[in-house]
Amino acid sequence: MEPLTWTGSLGTVLNPALGVSLAVLVAGVLLQSLLAFFQPEERISFNADGTAVATGGFNGLLKAIIKWSFAALVLTLVGYIAGGIITGHTNGGIFGGIIRQFVPVWGALVATFVLSFVYKRRLGLYGKLFDSTVGMIGFGLVMFWAYTALFYGMFGWIITHEPLEVASGMKNKVPGTPFRGAEEGGFPFYLLGGDNLSRDVFSRMIAGSTVVMQIAPRATLFAFMVGITLGLPAGYRGGLLDTVLSFLANLILAFPVILLFYLLVTPEIVETGLPSYMAMFLFLAPIIFTGVLINSRFYTQPPKRNLYMAVALTPMVLLYVWLVSDSSTPVSFIPASLDAFNVPGGILVVFVSVVFVNSPTVFRIVRGLTLDIKTRDYVAAAQTRGEGAWYIMLWEILPNARGPLIVDFCLRIGYTTILLGTLGFFGLGLPPESPDWGSTINEGRKLLSIYPHPALPPSFALLSLVLGLNLLADGLREESLKD
């Protein structure tokens, strides 16, 4: 079988179109940016019939050129995608094959965007996101990886080969190499080549998204729970509590992150059970948070409160016990037969250290916001009504701090993704054959100057996810400031 080219026969038509439109667009934007220094003001000229034209002349021409070349670029890209979806790798080459594999993701993305657009006005802040281009691009990128991770994790779609399977004769093969010994009905190519253990780079990248998507948002959520549970009282009460907690937070923040990882994630430390003890402590935060949240609201109606507490806390406590107790670590307080699941080796350690690194920053943000909000009138009103301190913190202050917290949540997922990648890059925590992006980059970098292709796909994947999260946060910030 012939090896695939990047764009196949589709490329003969579309590649020149792409090149021309891209070149014109880049040249136009650069020229306009340069010209902006010489004529910062927009000139308004009045026509004879009394109408005013804001742009004209060279500047107007430039604007039109940029607009049309951008439209042409988008059209070409749509052409690639449509061609890829219809013909797959037979006519679309490697890109066509990849785009064809992602068909479920495209479908889900289109459905999400159409639904969101239709009900835009009823969806609050989420709906407003669709007013900002930047926010939409970011949301698109994030959802692309979220759906990819979901479809692979739930149904095993999208991948072309098993991510851990070692094939013969595919070691370090370049992208588009026909797969030797492909079975009937199996995918006949390694779309993005093989790595140094002859595994399919494309499938490993897809599988890596699931690992990242499983850990990063949850770790960020836990970090927020810890940060909020400690930051609210520190900011609201002040005094000694604030001094001690702030000092501890600064202590952790003064550690270079990598040193902290090396100190927490090495096998010797794991052997002492330190990460398990930290998990015991850190995972308490959501339970305390939920308990206090419900109690502070409903403590005047004990039956209602007891019901809500039981409904919310029973599963959480069960999860906590199952998660934390592990017969292979020093922290084991229930018999192994009652333990429903254990987090597989390494992941708990990685999770805990990422939460540990992130929570002091969240603490500082929440504390700062609380210090600001507690001077507002509605807080004084609640105090005059005689509300409890926790009620004021959780039901008066926290909802009013949600804007900056949501924005920071998005940014922080991106930062957590970067941290996970750093851990993988140094080969810490996760098992070496794990397909997560950091570990694959680490493996690929060893032969980088001869075979660059195994390290590049996970790099771009990580880059696009983090970029998407940053753009999403930017869009959200812009839209939440507009109210």
Next chain:
Amino acid sequence: MGLFILRRLGVMILTALCLTFIVFTLTNLYPNLEKLAKTEGNFRMSDEQVDSWLGSNGHLDPMLVKYGRWLGVAPGWTHQDSDGNLRGRCITPGMENPENAATYCGVLQGHWGFSSVFKENVGQIVGQNLGLTGKLMFWVMIVMVPGALIVGVLAGMNEGSRTDRTLSTFSITTTATPEYVSGVIFIAVLAASASPLNEFLRGAGWIEGRTLFKGTATSAMEDANFWNFFLPVITIALYGMGYIARMTRASMTEVMTAQYVRTARLKGVAFKTIVLKHALRNALIAPFTVIMLQFPWLLNGVVIVETLFNYKGFGWTLVQAAGNNDIELLLGVSVVSVFVVLFTQLISDIGYVFLNPRIRIS
């Protein structure tokens, strides 16, 4: 002002003590010591032998005592061998009169310990490597700070313009590109012999070697030039640049909407003069703090980039020490990095007060 600095210094020393104690505890946990005993002594030691080795080397004393010894405020351990030789923390093997050796020898006395991997004094290794990393950081600063400030000011002086959007997209992209991603991309595109760019350049006869840039910076340790040093420098600089540029942009846009800038515009002052004379000085206060607080992040970048480009500086040493259970070296490296972080925080605090007239005068 003096009181403020003194208080900050006090907090800094307390933080440093706490941090070094934490690092000391984490590196001196029993499994680490057991591994140390087995690498220093014999891999087939039984548990009792390990214990006796550790005991005779002062490793089994309470953690606080050991920390005090390492710091130099508690007397060092001594141990009489079975054949009558006196050994101890402060006694170097082959010393003339072991009885007369110093009682205290720790970091405060300048005894940083002995690296078990490099077989050299920790102080010496750290000193050498700090020099190399200093060279890297110097060039990073030279590239990063002016670049970030120019990008931020250009983007912030006309909020919402095409220039602003282009530059903001650029800076947001760089903040989303961690060093291990940009470094890998740079090497793959510019320093890999298989990359199309290098094949083209080779074919055209424009480069002498196989690649345009060098994929490793090992040769840059002695003789740094553009072709072997540019990639590591730009890799670290780019990640920090976006963040500083965004802060500068935010600060600049805030200043540009201030009352006094509007007054100047209404008076008819030229736009260039407003930016350079009225706005710039006030807009640069916030970025100063940010640049200083970037140091812990830069330290991260240094570790990644030195590993990726095989540049044997401070970050590379950290990885080697941590990966090989070299307790004394890891402690030395941690102390230095913690001090760098705390010291930059101090400078940032003091500098902020100095630069900002509203705080300085009150």
